Amino acid sequence: MYSTCIFCKEGLGTNQAIEHFPVGRRLAFDSSKGRLWVVCHHCGRWNLSPLEERWEAIEESEREFRDTTVRVSTDNIGLARLPDGLELIRVGSPLRPEFAAWRYGRHFGTRRRRTLAIAGTGVAATAIAGVALAPVLIPALAMGAFSIIVVPGVTTVAGVIPMVGMLAVRDYIQHDRVIAKLPAGRKVITVRAKHMDDVELRVNGHDGPASLVVHHDFGWSEINDTAAIQATGVLIAGSNRWGAGEAQVQDAVRQIESVGDASGFLTEASTRNGWRGGRVFSLLNQYRGLGAMKLSPTERLALEMAVHEESERRALEGELAVLEAAWRDAEIIASISDVDLTPPKLYE
Numbered sequence: 001m002y003s004t005c006i007f008c009k010e011g012l013g014t015n016q017a018i019e020h021f022p023v024g025r026r027l028a029f030d031s032s033k034g035r036l037w038v039v040c041h042h043c044g045r046w047n048l049s050p051l052e053e054r055w056e057a058i059e060e061s062e063r064e065f066r067d068t069t070v071r072v073s074t075d076n077i078g079l080a081r082l083p084d085g086l087e088l089i090r091v092g093s094p095l096r097p098e099f100a101a102w103r104y105g106r107h108f109g110t111r112r113r114r115t116l117a118i119a120g121t122g123v124a125a126t127a128i129a130g131v132a133l134a135p136v137l138i139p140a141l142a143m144g145a146f147s148i149i150v151v152p153g154v155t156t157v158a159g160v161i162p163m164v165g166m167l168a169v170r171d172y173i174q175h176d177r178v179i180a181k182l183p184a185g186r187k188v189i190t191v192r193a194k195h196m197d198d199v200e201l202r203v204n205g206h207d208g209p210a211s212l213v214v215h216h217d218f219g220w221s222e223i224n225d226t227a228a229i230q231a232t233g234v235l236i237a238g239s240n241r242w243g244a245g246e247a248q249v250q251d252a253v254r255q256i257e258s259v260g261d262a263s264g265f266l267t268e269a270s271t272r273n274g275w276r277g278g279r280v281f282s283l284l285n286q287y288r289g290l291g292a293m294k295l296s297p298t299e300r301l302a303l304e305m306a307v308h309e310e311s312e313r314r315a316l317e318g319e320l321a322v323l324e325a326a327w328r329d330a331e332i333i334a335s336i337s338d339v340d341l342t343p344p345k346l347y348e
Helices: 055-067 101-142 162-176 193-198 225-239 246-259 262-275 279-287 297-317 320-341
Strands: 026-030 035-039 046-048 071-073 077-081 087-091 148-151 154-157 178-184 187-192 200-203 210-216 219-224
Touching: 026 055, 026 320, 035 055, 035 087, 035 320, 046 320, 055 077, 055 087, 071 297, 077 320, 087 320, 162 193, 178 193, 178 210, 178 219, 178 225, 187 193, 187 210, 193 210, 193 225, 200 262, 210 225, 219 225, 225 297, 246 262, 246 297, 262 297
Parallel strands: 026 087
Antiparallel strands: 026 035, 035 046, 071 077, 077 087, 148 154, 178 187, 200 210, 210 219
């Protein structure tokens, strides 16, 4: 097993993810042809590995590639980044886009459990405070005395029954809660829950231009291109902060799969977001339970998944054209080398 590039003689580095082949920080493999290369991070050339060291490493690489959530593919080549920084280049037919529930179910489930725990604590604290203060507050209320307690973002009247405080908290969550602070040009805009109904996403097909029109504290702003996709992710995550159960996550996954992939769902979601606007549909939207961005809770979950996938795809896809050209050159050399180096007995 070599440790330096055969072209530039620089070190290839190491990895801990592939037990049977700990050399290199970028590995390329072709399971169908049994090829394994180490891509030099200095000169970019592909170093073909010895035959006897490939098979277990190729199997490990295939498993790791399939398990990672950060990957993108073209018709001939795919790229994935593992948590430890190792990059895997998979040669061959692309895998079907996978929006597996396990990828998001745990994340949304954790949000849901956290929200329920916080809500339960808040209700219990309010009830306990109400019982403890009742002997003092009821006479004071009868005399018209009120004390105001100011909490950042929420003002409640502690001299009234605990339910008033709970209603004030509810109003804050539904209207004045800060969803996100976003960079827009030279300023930072504050988007609250009450602004989310008017946020409009526009995506024009696969790799098409994207724009996001945002209502905020000081008016309206438009964010374009990749920044629009990223800003949508931040906003929709804020709207989905309550999480979701497994069944709802499965429904969201099916919505994405029904249109093919993340890019397709972004276009579809922006279309729904657009035609559901206006006064004509406002009452209908409320009746149908539509909220932020005029999308249903399941649609918003699907949009967060799609935005997450699309952001990663756009970040990785720029490298694929260069990698595909390098692979074609390396494959020519590999096909010759493997024939020349294969012992005659393997042909029998």
